[in-house]
Amino acid sequence: MWMLELPPFTLFFIGGLIAAMTSGKLRGAIMVAIPVISAMHLWTVPEGIHLQLTFLDYELVPYRADKLSLMFGYVFHIAAFISIIYSLHVKDTVQQVAAMLYAGSALGAVFAGDLLTLFVFWELLAFTSVFLIWARRTSRAYHAGMRYLIIQVLSGVILLVGALFYASETGSLSFEYIGLDSIAGWLIFIAFGIKCAFPFAHTWLTDAYPEATPTGTVLLSAFTTKVAVYALARAYPGTELLVYIGAAMTCFPIFFAVIENDLRRVLAYSLINQVGFMVVGIGIGTALAINGAIAHAFNDVIFKGLLFMSMGAVLHMTGRINGSDLGGLYKTMPKTTILCIVGAASISAFPLFSGFVSKSMVMSAALENGFDWIWLMLLFASAGVFHHAGIKIPYFAFFAHDSGLRASDPPRNMLFAMFIAASLCVAIGIYPAALYSLLPYDTGYNPYDATHVLAQTQLLLFSALAFVWLNLRNMYPPELRSTNLDVDWIYRRAIPNVLAKVFAVIWQADGAMRNAVRGKLSQCQSFIASKHKGLGGLLSGSYPSGNMVLWVAVLLASYLFLGFIG
Amino acid sequence: MDINKKEKEKEKEKDNKQYFFDNPKNTKWVMNIFYACCVLVVVLDFVINRHVYHSWENLPAFYPIYGFIGCVVLVVIARWMRTFLMRSEDYYDDENSLEKATDENAHQGANNQTENKKIGDHNVDA
Numbered sequence: 001m002w003m004l005e006l007p008p009f010t011l012f013f014i015g016g017l018i019a020a021m022t023s024g025k026l027r028g029a030i031m032v033a034i035p036v037i038s039a040m041h042l043w044t045v046p047e048g049i050h051l052q053l054t055f056l057d058y059e060l061v062p063y064r065a066d067k068l069s070l071m072f073g074y075v076f077h078i079a080a081f082i083s084i085i086y087s088l089h090v091k092d093t094v095q096q097v098a099a100m101l102y103a104g105s106a107l108g109a110v111f112a113g114d115l116l117t118l119f120v121f122w123e124l125l126a127f128t129s130v131f132l133i134w135a136r137r138t139s140r141a142y143h144a145g146m147r148y149l150i151i152q153v154l155s156g157v158i159l160l161v162g163a164l165f166y167a168s169e170t171g172s173l174s175f176e177y178i179g180l181d182s183i184a185g186w187l188i189f190i191a192f193g194i195k196c197a198f199p200f201a202h203t204w205l206t207d208a209y210p211e212a213t214p215t216g217t218v219l220l221s222a223f224t225t226k227v228a229v230y231a232l233a234r235a236y237p238g239t240e241l242l243v244y245i246g247a248a249m250t251c252f253p254i255f256f257a258v259i260e261n262d263l264r265r266v267l268a269y270s271l272i273n274q275v276g277f278m279v280v281g282i283g284i285g286t287a288l289a290i291n292g293a294i295a296h297a298f299n300d301v302i303f304k305g306l307l308f309m310s311m312g313a314v315l316h317m318t319g320r321i322n323g324s325d326l327g328g329l330y331k332t333m334p335k336t337t338i339l340c341i342v343g344a345a346s347i348s349a350f351p352l353f354s355g356f357v358s359k360s361m362v363m364s365a366a367l368e369n370g371f372d373w374i375w376l377m378l379l380f381a382s383a384g385v386f387h388h389a390g391i392k393i394p395y396f397a398f399f400a401h402d403s404g405l406r407a408s409d410p411p412r413n414m415l416f417a418m419f420i421a422a423s424l425c426v427a428i429g430i431y432p433a434a435l436y437s438l439l440p441y442d443t444g445y446n447p448y449d450a451t452h453v454l455a456q457t458q459l460l461l462f463s464a465l466a467f468v469w470l471n472l473r474n475m476y477p478p479e480l481r482s483t484n485l486d487v488d489w490i491y492r493r494a495i496p497n498v499l500a501k502v503f504a505v506i507w508q509a510d511g512a513m514r515n516a517v518r519g520k521l522s523q524c525q526s527f528i529a530s531k532h533k534g535l536g537g538l539l540s541g542s543y544p545s546g547n548m549v550l551w552v553a554v555l556l557a558s559y560l561f562l563g564f565i566g
Numbered sequence: 567m568d569i570n571k572k573e574k575e576k577e578k579e580k581d582n583k584q585y586f587f588d589n590p591k592n593t594k595w596v597m598n599i600f601y602a603c604c605v606l607v608v609v610l611d612f613v614i615n616r617h618v619y620h621s622w623e624n625l626p627a628f629y630p631i632y633g634f635i636g637c638v639v640l641v642v643i644a645r646w647m648r649t650f651l652m653r654s655e656d657y658y659d660d661e662n663s664l665e666k667a668t669d670e671n672a673h674q675g676a677n678n679q680t681e682n683k684k685i686g687d688h689n690v691d692a
Contacts, residue, residue, distance in 0.1 A: 140659070258644035259652070331585040367619045375620070383636045399587065451616040458607045458629035465604050466637035468597070477645045483657040484648075492658055 005051050007063040007111055008073060009121070011038045012080070012104030019096045027096065031084050034100070039077040045070070049113060058173045061113025067440040068294065072110040072230045074438065075298045076103060078424070079222035079305055086309055086417035087215035098131035099219055106223035110230050114173040115163035115188075118231070122159055122195070125224055126152030132216030133208050141211040147488070148208035151201075152224075155194035162187030178235040189236060196228035196279065197272050199248050203488035205272060206256075210264040210321075214312030217264060221271055221308050222301045229278045229297050238285025243366075246283055247377045249276030254384035256486065261322045261479050263393055264311050267304065270347065270389040273381060274300045280378065281362040284369050287441035292361025295435055299346070299354040299428060306343035306421035307393060310336050313414050314397055317407035323392075323479035328402030335409045337398040339418040346425040348390035348460060349382060354425045356456060357432035357447045364445075382456075383463040390460075391467050396479055604630075 015034040019027050047070070051063035065073070080103040087099065105128050109121035126149055133145035165184035167173050178185050194201045205225070209217050236242060253269035253276075260266045274296070281293025313336050314329065315321045330337040342353070349355035359382065366375040409415060428435050432447060470476040533542065586592050608627055618624055625631075 254640060255644045255647055258641060259648050330587070331583075364619075372620065379632060380636045380640075383633045384640050387637050387640060449617075450614050451618075454607065454610055454614055454616065455623075455629045458611065458627075459633040461600075461604050461607055462630040462633035463637045464600070466634045466641075468600070470638065470641055475645075476641060477648060480648075480652070481655045482648075482652045483655055485651045485653060 005063070006041075007051060007108065008038055008042055008077075009104040009108035009111070011041075012100050012107060016097050016100035016104065019100055020093060023091075023093070028088050031096065031100065032081070032088070035077050035081040035084065035103070039074070039081070042070070042073050042077065052113075055116070058116070058167065059114070060116060061174065062108075062117045063111050064113030065111060067438070068230065068234060069110045071294055071298060071438055071440070072226065073107060075226070075301045076106050076110065076223065079103075079219075079301045082302075082305060082309075082417045082421050083215065083218045083222065085420070086218055086312070086414050088413040089411045090213075090215055092135055092213075094131055095135045095213060095216060098128050098135070099215075101128040102132065102219060102223060104128075106227050109227045113175055115159070115166060115175050116173055118175055119156060119160050119163055122191075122227075123153065123156040125227060126156065129220055129224060132219060133212040135216060136211060136213050138211070144208045144211040147492075148204050151194060151204040155191045158187055158194070159191035162189075162191055175234065177237070180236070180239055180241070189239075192228050192231045192235070193245075195224060196232060197225055197249070197275060198245055198279075199252060200487050202249075202253070202272050203486050206253075206265055206268045206486060207488050209268040209271075210262050214316045218305050218308045218312060221267075221304050225271065225275050226297050226301055229275060229282070229293070232279065233282050233290060233293060237282055237290055239283055242279050242283025243371060243374055244283075246276045246279030246281075247374045247381075249273065249279055250381035251276075251377055251384070254381060254388055256484060257384075257388035258392070259477050259482075259484055261324055261482055263321050263323055263326070263397055264308065264315070266323075266388055266393060267307050267311060270385055271300075271304055273385050273389075274304065274347065276381065277359055277362050277378065280374065281365065284362075284365050284371065286365055286369060288361055288368070288443045288445060289365035291436075291439045291441050291443055291445070292358055292365055295358035295361060295439060296355075298435065299358045299425070302421050302424050302428075303343050303346035303354055306339065306418055306425060307347065307389065309414065309418045309421065310340035310343060311393070311397070313410035313418070314407075316414070317410055318405050320405070322481065323396035323400075324481050326397045326403055326405065327400040328398070329405060329407065330398040331402075332406045333398065333409050335415055336418070337394065339415075339422045340394050340398065342422040342425055344390040344394050346429065348386035349456060350460060351448070351453045351456060352426070352429045354428040354435075357429060357435065360447045360452055360456070361445055379459065383459055386460050386463045387467060391464060 011034055015031060018030050022030065045065050047066045049061055049064045051061065053060050053062070080099075084099065087095065090096065102125065105121045105124035109118055109125060112118040112121055130145045130149045130152075133141050133148060135141075162184050163173060165182070165187060166178070169182055169184050178188055180186060180189060194204075197205045209220050212220055232242065250273050253272040257266045257269035257273070260269060278293040278297050278300070281289040281291075281296065283289075311321060314326065314333070317333070318326070318329070320326060346353040346355045349359045363375060363378050363382075366378060436445065467476065529542075608630055611627055611630075616623070622628055
């Protein structure tokens with residue numbers, strides 16, 4: 001059947017084209033219909049290779065479906081559906097088109113069966129998503145988008161070089177387990193790592209995501225990093241290095257999140273923290289750990305989307321997003337408050353919410369495989385994520401001191417999108433078996449034993465107690481209007497400053513050298529001129545009047561001569 | 567005019583409306599429930615027979631203590647990080663005038679920090 005050979009991204013790309021040409025309710029209807037139709041189709045797609053072609057000497061597989069890619073395919077459809085509903089009120093063609101193309105690119109990337117196709121969608125992800133940042137139409141957003149684009153494209157270029165090395169080493173471009181045994185392996189690892197926001201390469205995320213539009217950030221949070229997680233899960237499962245990188249990713253962002261004022265930037269930091277759990281799972285590489293990583297990616301797309309949606313609603317309704325400007329919004333935005341708290345409970349992994357059923361798999365896997373210290377770090381990160389995403393976000397936005405803002409709940413489409421996400425968070429939390437049945441491995445894992453539930457509740461409640469205690473003692477860092485330096489300072493300040501200073505020195509030296517040379521030259525010139533003074537030669541500075549008389553005579557003679565000829 | 571007046575009155579009423587946490591009693595009530603939950607889970611720790619995967623879990627009340635201390639350490643370190651990471655809000659804004667940015671902004675950041683602290687403390691109520 002022809003539908004079978006149609007990769008899932010094509011419908012979204014066609015949808016993008018239609019969205020560019022239509023407007024109003026028609027566009028809204030088409031945009032909502034596309035993920036629904038595409039998802040219904042994807043549900044029927046069996047595992048296997050559905051499209052294959054030969055390019056030069058290489059077998060390309062643009063459409064390959066297995067449990068791993070199908071899992072990401074499903075959640076990307078859910079994310080696209082929710083964020084399209086969330087952005088139905090937006091009347092900005094650029095954003096609507098970018099949303100469709102961006103979702104399509106993400107789907108293209110997870111169903112890519114070879115590295116060349118992956119590279120194409122890898123770059124498309126960058127080029128389509130950057131418009132969601134630029135659509136904010138501020139100078140900040142423009143610059144942040146530029147930095148985002150440069151880093152993303154760089155990641156793609158490294159991926160392409162890695163893929164070429166890989167092709168010459170193995171003679172094939174197929175996208176399977178790669179491992180870190182060769183140069184190609186390392187290059188591709190670095191390319192994935194940049195998109196996955198590994199430490200020191202994470203600043204594109206915390207820099208650009210908070211600058212995007214309220215609706216754009218929801219989309220951004222769903223796709224780019226999860227595509228990278230998928231790619232790592234396929235190419236580097238069981239790579240021990242990933243365990244340490246992932247553990248670092250879970251821990252360092254929580255410190256930044258605690259002192260950050262922009263609440264969407266707080267969420268961006270906690271996004272890195274959550275991706276860290278997935279990376280640890282991939283690094284451990286056992287069936288339980290990989291399952292945990294994928295399930296957590298699935299849940300994270302939904303609950304992080306929900307949190308970004310609730311903060312987007314706050315930004316949309318009040319025009320503010322800094323913790324120092326907000327507070328007391330529960331009074332007039334009660335629905336948003338409740339939905340945000342559901343998202344906060346999910347990301348904090350409270351029992352009966354979705355985060356709990358997936359995060360605990362990674363934690364159990366870490367313990368089972370003897371990563372004791374990593375387990376302690378993950379435990380600390382779990383407490384930390386509750387602290388900044390679970391408490392700080394709802395507390396400073398909706399409670400804390402009364403900011404005097406009296407914004408009402410957002411438009412109905414935004415509330416509905418958040419409601420869908422919140423329902424999914426609770427549904428998965430209560431009935432995880434549905435999620436587990438989609439996972440690649442059957443591990444028979446049960447998150448709801450008394451040990452787990454009690455341990456997690458104790459951890460979370462006492463983290464909350466710490467928050468209360470610190471707040472009562474006035475030790476909790478207040479929300480301040482500020483910029484906190486991160487690694488991006490290196491390329492936004494340090495390198496430009498050093499370059500500016502180096503070039504200032506170079507220009508100075510250059511100017512001095514030119515002046516010196518020019519001075520010498522004019523000295524030479526005047527010296528030569530003085531030597532030839534009065535001789536009337538080519539190099540003399542002045543000419544004797546006798547010369548002039550001679551030339552006048554020559555001119556007159558030639559006139560006379562011409563007169564005779566004429 | 568009448569309609570306007572009525573609307574204004576309505577708005578005033580809205581402003582004066584007592585919301586849930588405006589009443590300190592309600593806040594206290596919620597906090598007491600929370601403290602009770604905390605006590606309950608610690609008591610349950612000794613009642614429920616848990617399987618232990620790791621020797622540290624055998625310590626009495628390991629998770630509560632770890633969660634509490636972890637968060638306090640987190641906040642203390644984060645506060646300390648502010649002393650050298652915090653700059654003024656528009657630190658990166660004029661990216662074109664780089665040369666004057668380094669020193670001036672560092673000073674500004676330091677000044678703002680002290681100023682903001684005063685404001686910030688007002689902003690936070692427990």
